[in-house]
Amino acid sequence: MARIVQKFGGTSVRDIERIKSVARRVKREVDAGHEVAVVVSAMAGTTNQLVDWVGETSRLHDAREYDVVVASGEQVTAGLLALALQDLGVNARSWLGWQIPIKTDGVHGKARIDSIKTAEIERRFKEGQVAVVAGFQGFGPDNRITTLGRGGSDTSAVALAAALGAERCDIFTDVDGVYTTDPRIVAKARKLDKITYEEMLEMASQGAKVLQTRSVELAMNHGVRVQVLSSFSDAPGTLVVDEDEIVEKQVVSGIAYSRDEAKITLLRVADRPGVAATIFGPLADNAINVDMIVQNVSEDGRTTDLTFTLAKSDLARAVKVLEEHRAELGFAALKPDPNVVKISVIGVGMRSHAGVAKKMFRTLADKGINIQVISTSEIKVSVLIAEEYTELALRALHTAYDLDAA
Amino acid sequence: MARIVQKFGGTSVRDIERIKSVARRVKREVDAGHEVAVVVSAMAGTTNQLVDWVGETSRLHDAREYDVVVASGEQVTAGLLALALQDLGVNARSWLGWQIPIKTDGVHGKARIDSIKTAEIERRFKEGQVAVVAGFQGFGPDNRITTLGRGGSDTSAVALAAALGAERCDIFTDVDGVYTTDPRIVAKARKLDKITYEEMLEMASQGAKVLQTRSVELAMNHGVRVQVLSSFSDAPGTLVVDEDEIVEKQVVSGIAYSRDEAKITLLRVADRPGVAATIFGPLADNAINVDMIVQNVSEDGRTTDLTFTLAKSDLARAVKVLEEHRAELGFAALKPDPNVVKISVIGVGMRSHAGVAKKMFRTLADKGINIQVISTSEIKVSVLIAEEYTELALRALHTAYDLDAA
Numbered sequence: 001m002a003r004i005v006q007k008f009g010g011t012s013v014r015d016i017e018r019i020k021s022v023a024r025r026v027k028r029e030v031d032a033g034h035e036v037a038v039v040v041s042a043m044a045g046t047t048n049q050l051v052d053w054v055g056e057t058s059r060l061h062d063a064r065e066y067d068v069v070v071a072s073g074e075q076v077t078a079g080l081l082a083l084a085l086q087d088l089g090v091n092a093r094s095w096l097g098w099q100i101p102i103k104t105d106g107v108h109g110k111a112r113i114d115s116i117k118t119a120e121i122e123r124r125f126k127e128g129q130v131a132v133v134a135g136f137q138g139f140g141p142d143n144r145i146t147t148l149g150r151g152g153s154d155t156s157a158v159a160l161a162a163a164l165g166a167e168r169c170d171i172f173t174d175v176d177g178v179y180t181t182d183p184r185i186v187a188k189a190r191k192l193d194k195i196t197y198e199e200m201l202e203m204a205s206q207g208a209k210v211l212q213t214r215s216v217e218l219a220m221n222h223g224v225r226v227q228v229l230s231s232f233s234d235a236p237g238t239l240v241v242d243e244d245e246i247v248e249k250q251v252v253s254g255i256a257y258s259r260d261e262a263k264i265t266l267l268r269v270a271d272r273p274g275v276a277a278t279i280f281g282p283l284a285d286n287a288i289n290v291d292m293i294v295q296n297v298s299e300d301g302r303t304t305d306l307t308f309t310l311a312k313s314d315l316a317r318a319v320k321v322l323e324e325h326r327a328e329l330g331f332a333a334l335k336p337d338p339n340v341v342k343i344s345v346i347g348v349g350m351r352s353h354a355g356v357a358k359k360m361f362r363t364l365a366d367k368g369i370n371i372q373v374i375s376t377s378e379i380k381v382s383v384l385i386a387e388e389y390t391e392l393a394l395r396a397l398h399t400a401y402d403l404d405a406a
Numbered sequence: 407m408a409r410i411v412q413k414f415g416g417t418s419v420r421d422i423e424r425i426k427s428v429a430r431r432v433k434r435e436v437d438a439g440h441e442v443a444v445v446v447s448a449m450a451g452t453t454n455q456l457v458d459w460v461g462e463t464s465r466l467h468d469a470r471e472y473d474v475v476v477a478s479g480e481q482v483t484a485g486l487l488a489l490a491l492q493d494l495g496v497n498a499r500s501w502l503g504w505q506i507p508i509k510t511d512g513v514h515g516k517a518r519i520d521s522i523k524t525a526e527i528e529r530r531f532k533e534g535q536v537a538v539v540a541g542f543q544g545f546g547p548d549n550r551i552t553t554l555g556r557g558g559s560d561t562s563a564v565a566l567a568a569a570l571g572a573e574r575c576d577i578f579t580d581v582d583g584v585y586t587t588d589p590r591i592v593a594k595a596r597k598l599d600k601i602t603y604e605e606m607l608e609m610a611s612q613g614a615k616v617l618q619t620r621s622v623e624l625a626m627n628h629g630v631r632v633q634v635l636s637s638f639s640d641a642p643g644t645l646v647v648d649e650d651e652i653v654e655k656q657v658v659s660g661i662a663y664s665r666d667e668a669k670i671t672l673l674r675v676a677d678r679p680g681v682a683a684t685i686f687g688p689l690a691d692n693a694i695n696v697d698m699i700v701q702n703v704s705e706d707g708r709t710t711d712l713t714f715t716l717a718k719s720d721l722a723r724a725v726k727v728l729e730e731h732r733a734e735l736g737f738a739a740l741k742p743d744p745n746v747v748k749i750s751v752i753g754v755g756m757r758s759h760a761g762v763a764k765k766m767f768r769t770l771a772d773k774g775i776n777i778q779v780i781s782t783s784e785i786k787v788s789v790l791i792a793e794e795y796t797e798l799a800l801r802a803l804h805t806a807y808d809l810d811a812a
Contacts, residue, residue, distance in 0.1 A: 016462040050482065056422040058489035065492070068485035068500050072478040076456065079474035083464035086471070094474050098504070099549065143505065 002167045003125070004029055007039040007135065007157030011174040012231035013077050014044035016084075022172075022231065023084035026130060030090055035125040037164060039135040039157040040081055042073025047150075063108035067137070067147045071097070074134035074153065082132045092130040095121070097137035097145060102156070104138035104146045111138055111146035112214075113155065116163040133160060151212035158215045162222035169219070169226045170237075171211065176230035177238035178203065178210055180403040181255040186395050188404040192253065193236075196243045196348050199253045200226075202380045206344040207258030216240065243348055251349035251356060252401040255394060258342045261291070262315040263372065263384060264322070268303040268332035279306065282325045288314045292342075292375040292384060303332075307373060309384055312338055340372065341390045344382040345397060357381045363400040369393055408573045409441040409531070413541065413563035416450035417580040418637035419483050422490075428578075428637065429490035432536060436496055441531040443570060445541040445563040446487055448479025453556075469514035473543070473553045477503070480540035480559065488538045498536040501527070503543035503551060508562070510544035510552045517544055517552035518620075519561065522569040539566060557618035564621045568628035575625070575632045576643075577617065582636035583644035584609065584616055586809040587661040591797050594810040598659060599642075602649045602754050605659045606632075608786045612750040613664030622646065649754055657755035657762060658807040661800060664748045665793060667697070668721040669778065670728070674709040674738035685712065688731045694720045698748075698781040698790060709738075713779060715790055718744055746778065747796045750788040751803060763787045769806040775799055 006026060013019050022038075029036045041047075050070045054061050078094035085092035097104075100121070104111035121131045135153025140146040148155050154171060161169035176191060178200065183189040195203070197220035204213040210228055219226045219240060229237025243249075269275055280290055291309045298304040310318055319336050322329065350356045357374075360381055364371060369392065373384035385393060398404055412432060419425050428444075435442045447453075456476045460467050484500035491498035503510075506527070510517035527537045541559025546552040554561050560577060567575035582597060584606065589595040601609070603626035610619040616634055625632045625646060635643025649655075675681055686696055697715045704710040716724055725742050728735065756762045763780075766787055770777060775798065779790040791799060804810055 016459055019463060053422060053482075053486055054489060057425060057486050058493040060493075061489055062492055065485045065488045065500055068488075068502070069482050072481045075478045075481070076459075076475050079471045080459055080463050082471045082474075083460060083467055086468055087464040087466075094471055096474070096551075 001033045001035070003035040003164055005037045005039065005157050005161040005164065005166045005169045006172065007153060007170065008041065008172045008231055009153065009174065010041045010044035010047070012172050013040055013081065016080070019077070019080050020084050023081060023088055023090070025231065026085060027088050027090050030128075030130060037121060037131040037133060037160055037166070038081065039133045039153055039160060040074060040077040041135050041153040043077055046073040046076070064142070064144055067108050067145045071134070071137040071145045071147050074136050078132050078134040085130055085132065090130055091128050092132055093124070094132045094134065096134050098139040100133070102138040102159070104140055104148070106140045106142055106146070108140065108144075108146055110149035111140060113138055113148070113159045116159060118160075118163045122164065149212075149214075151215075154212040154215035155218060158218045158222075158224050158226060161224045162218065167225065169224050171226060171228050172231035173210065173228060174230065174232065175210065176233055176235050177228050178208070178240070178254070180253070181394055181398055182208075182257070185391050186398050188398060190403065190405045192238045194239045194241055194246050195253055196246060197240060198243065198379055199346050199348055200240045202344065202346040202377070203254055203256050206256035206342065206346065206380070206382065207260065208254070208256045249349040250347050251353045252345050252347040252403065253349075254346050255397050255401070255403070256344045256346060257390060257394060259387060259390070260312050261309050261340050261342045261384065262312040263307060263309050263337040263340045264315070264318060265305060265307040265335040265337070266322070266329070266331040266333075267305050267335065269306050270330050271298040271302055271304040276306075279322075279329055282321050283310075283318055286317065286321050288318050288321065292373045292382070294373050309340070309342070309373060339387045340384050341387045342382055342384050343390075343393050343397070344380050345401065346380045348379050350379050350381075359400055360397065363396050364393060367392055367396050407439045407441070409570055410435055411443045411445065411563050411567040411570065411572045411575045413445040413559060413575065413577045414447065414637055415559065415577075415579045416447045416453070418578050419446055419487065420450035422486070425483070425486050426490050429487060429494055429496070431637065432491060433494050433496050436534075436536060443527065443537040443539060443566055443572070444487065445539045445559055445566060446480060446483040447541050447559040449483055452479040452482070470548070470550055473514050473551045477540070477543040477551045477553050480542050484538050484540040491536055491538070496536055497534050498538055499530070500538045500540065502540050504545040506539070508544040508565070510546055510554070512546045512548060512552070514546065514550075514552055516555035517546060519544055519554070519565045522565060524566075524569045528570065555618070555620070557621075560618040560621035561624060564624045564628075564630050564632060567630045568624065573631065575630050577632060577634050578637035579616065579634060580636065580638065581616065582639055582641050583634050584614070584646070584660070586659070587800055587804055588614075588663070592801050592804045594804060596809065596811045598644050600645045600647055600652050601659055602652060603646060604649065604754055604785055605752050606646045608750065608752040608783070609660055609662050612662035612748065612752065612786070612788065613666070614660070614662045655755040656753050657759045658751050658753040658809065659755075660752050661803050661807070661809070662750045662752060663796060663800060665796070666718050667715050667746050667748045667790065668718040669713060669715050669743040669746045669790060670721070670724060671711060671713045671741040671743070672728070672735070672737040672739075673711050673741065675712050676736050677704040677708055677710040682712075685728075685735055688727050689716075689724055692723065692727050694724050694727070698779045698788065700779050715746070715748070715779060745793045746790050747793045748788050748790050749796070749799050749803070750786050751807065752786045754785050756785050756787075765806055766803065769802050770799060773798055773802050
């Protein structure tokens with residue numbers, strides 16, 4: 001007997017037929033004698049509809065009311081799945097965030113989970129009851145509903161698995177696991193059997209949309225064994241585990257890309273100490289996050305060029321902020337560029353293998369692709385290139401690192 | 407300055423444009439200096455969709471999960487209306503049943519309100535805040551969401567008005583008041599300026615669908631002044647008030663009808679004491695309510711015919727129950743008839759005026775309409791007739807009682 005958390009995303013519960021199918025899958029684990037908690041997302045499309053309604057109703061919306069509206073989607077699915085399980089003869093009940101409660105901080109719209117009270121759910125496990133938990137939501141210090149941000153049901157599931165001490169947290173989605181890269185672009189992409197938390201974290205934050213980044217952090221911090229798998233097949237998925245569990249480490253496990261990037265270059269900025277703070281201060285004040293930064297070597301000893309990347313959705317606002325501070329920043333010209341993509345090669349094996357970055361630069365150079373910005377971490381090398389080279393770069397790198405399926 | 411409760415039904419909040427229009431109407435009361443609580447239904451069509459999903463998911467559903475699913479509709483509207491009010495610069499927040507809380511009994515699916523805690527809402531009135539309350543729902547002794555039955559938002563509104571000691575409870579709907587009869591059938595139907603609680607109660611329970619019956623009972627018991635009016639116009643509606651407030655009482659105020667009736671006749675039932683209990687016992691055990699009952703005078707002194715009415719939706723089940731008990735009940739034949747309608751003339755003036763029933767029977771006889779069953783109360787005469795005569799009977803009675811518009 002094991003204790004398992006299963007999480008089903010929006011496409012897995014998109015209509016009543018799918019919800020019944022999910023119920024049958026849950027029943028298999030119950031019949032095998034396991035204690036099961038299920039976390040559900042809203043039916044596919046529902047959250048977008050609700051978010052649209054909020055946007056149409058009010059331009060500058062109160063995040064507390066946004067949460068009231070948007071959390072209703074998961075409430076519906078939780079009730080329906082409990083009913084579908086009961087219809088199969090499985091003892092089940094739904095739980096909303098405020099009923100458990102899943103306590104969060106007070107940051108409505110993207111709250112963080114503080115604690116989950118599991119005593120009652122565990123008591124009911126003993127009676128054979130399945131807990132069907134509405135994902136994405138919690139209960140704030142103001143006694144109101146909070147939501148955890150888009151994709152937050154992953155985080156609900158991992159947090160619940162940690163609180164319950166579950167042996168496994170299965171994340172059912174519409175893909176059957178984590179791939180070496182996006183299989184829609186690279187036909188030879190392979191599904192990974194296992195991936196380390198660190199790699200998954202980099203994959204998620206570098207653009208792979210399989211898991212919410214925060215859920216991976218949480219899984220890593222609490223040692224929750226996460227499995228990503230498809231609700232539409234019975235094939236095993238990808239296990240996200242501790243590095244120790246992976247015997248044969250790949251130098252490079254995967255290649256992620258993110259089109260959600262933009263670049264700004266400031267020409268002829270004064271080359272003196274404190275200039276970076278002067279520039280990035282106003283951006284930070286406006287809640288604009290900067291990712292990669294490159295400062296060129298000064299040619300004349302007095303001025304330099306500065307390039308940095310940020311989210312594409314922040315580009316227009318960042319340009320406006322910088323132009324407003326032009327006098328004090330003292331740049332000669334500002335060149336925004338939304339047509340860029342960030343490509344990252346990721347692998348824990350990099351720690352012990354040199355030459356990963358060199359191979360990346362060589363491969364891209366051979367294809368005539370110019371690298372605009374570079375950034376590295378212990379297990380990742382990222383480059384910014386022109387967006388039009390995305391597919392070419394991904395395929396070339398996938399082959400270069402021997403990731404292609406046989 | 408007054409304290410007002412406004413309730414908006416599903417068609418009044420059916421889309422974002424309508425919700426914004428409701429917000430403007432609420433703002434008018436706020437600008438006039440009033441303290442306002444607003445009760446909202448789900449957007450038109452939402453509740454039916456949710457009920458359908460529950461039905462498709464599980465045949466014999468757990469009413470607790472039904473409540474979780476179905477209560478989400480009002481949650482969405484409450485959040486959206488609070489946002490729409492904020493967008494107009496009105497201080498507003500949404501309240502769900504469990505947040506106030508509106509405490510109910512534990513009868514999921516058709517719970518009754520036990521108490522409403524209004525201290526916090528009243529404190530916020532002082533700060534100029536509008537309370538937007540999700541209708542139709544409460545919080546049961548099991549700490550779960552309960553719902554109040556279809557049309558339950560009327561009851562939420564009246565109960566809230568009573569708890570707040572509100573001066574008025576305005577029920578906004580898609581008709582502009584209570585009519586002497588259904589204006590879709592009788593073109594000369596008139597809108598009533600005032601109607602007594604007792605009359606409204608009979609109108610509601612005899613098939614007029616303007617207000618939920620329970621909300622009228624509650625208004626009567628707590629002396630809540632209810633106004634029924636249209637959210638689509640600015641015309642005054644119908645005030646439901648105490649009898650004392652109506653100076654010139656009509657003998658007949660309105661004529662209601664209900665097509666939701668069916669008739670069963672049992673032929674040659676043994677004519678002995680206790681036979682009614684024998685027959686209606688098994689029906690009551692199966693939660694089938696019987697309305698009108700007629701027992702014919704026995705011709706042979708040993709057997710009699712028994713006719714009664716019940717909800718059309720219960721007919722098939724009732725026939726099954728009676729056939730199962732045929733041996734002990736000992737009837738010769740059972741004749742079910744779903745093609746009947748109940749027509750009721752209603753008016754508090756009947757108490758002091760004779761001849762109301764006589765005029766009804768005469769009017770119907772003149773049109774060649776056969777009366778199958780009769781039942782009367784202090785302020786009401788109801789008859790069961792063949793359904794095909796519905797329109798003819800309504801128009802003839804409307805004229806006979808001088809209700810036609812000039």
